[in-house]
Amino acid sequence: DIQLTQSPSSMSASLGDRVSLTCQSSQGIGNYLSWYQHKPGKPPKPMIYYATNLADGVPSRFSGSRSGSDYSLTISSLESEDTAIYYCLQYDEYPFTFGSGTKLEIK
């Protein structure tokens, strides 16, 4: 099975900061990687798909990028509503797999 390693596992940053979360794949998955924002009591919300595409309704301060087997989710200017756990998901091959998540908090 493909393993996705997310780093850091948790972080805190200040409002307005630029924040980058990373997801590293154990095998090649092309661009078949998506990012989800998950808040307590709600279903996960898709943020990025196909590594770099913004999902519908997602603010433009979010972006996705890829460098080899490393994928990043970047928030250009952190807002309070961005507090959540962020997960990456590979959907290149079965079984699909999620990363272990990055918990993002506001300082």
Place this chain on the structure above:
Amino acid sequence: QVQLKESGPGLVQPSQTLSLTCTVSGFSLTSYDVHWVRQPPGKGLEWMGGIWGDGSTAYNSALKSRLSISRDTSKSQVFLKMNSLQTEDTAIYFCTCTNSGYFDYWGQGVMVTVSS
């Protein structure tokens, strides 16, 4: 609009079988894939398995021996059945759908507790 809603028992006894239903609207099950994802308390998301528009299925390696996903297209329902439940199967269970690969629509989830 696309909607998904999970239903099922909130409490299941250990060693018993879990049966969940995902009722969808706004799309056809022959055009969208539907997947199940769960989250145990305090833990991360886990992909369980899915059923594709053509009816084919795929499962998480760790669950495939006790998991089955099926559907009734006429009722717009997808079913999850998992046997030999243990306390570690206590989780929120979500159904989600896609026609492009990534999970763009989700149900609200249903909490399932495994306990005697």
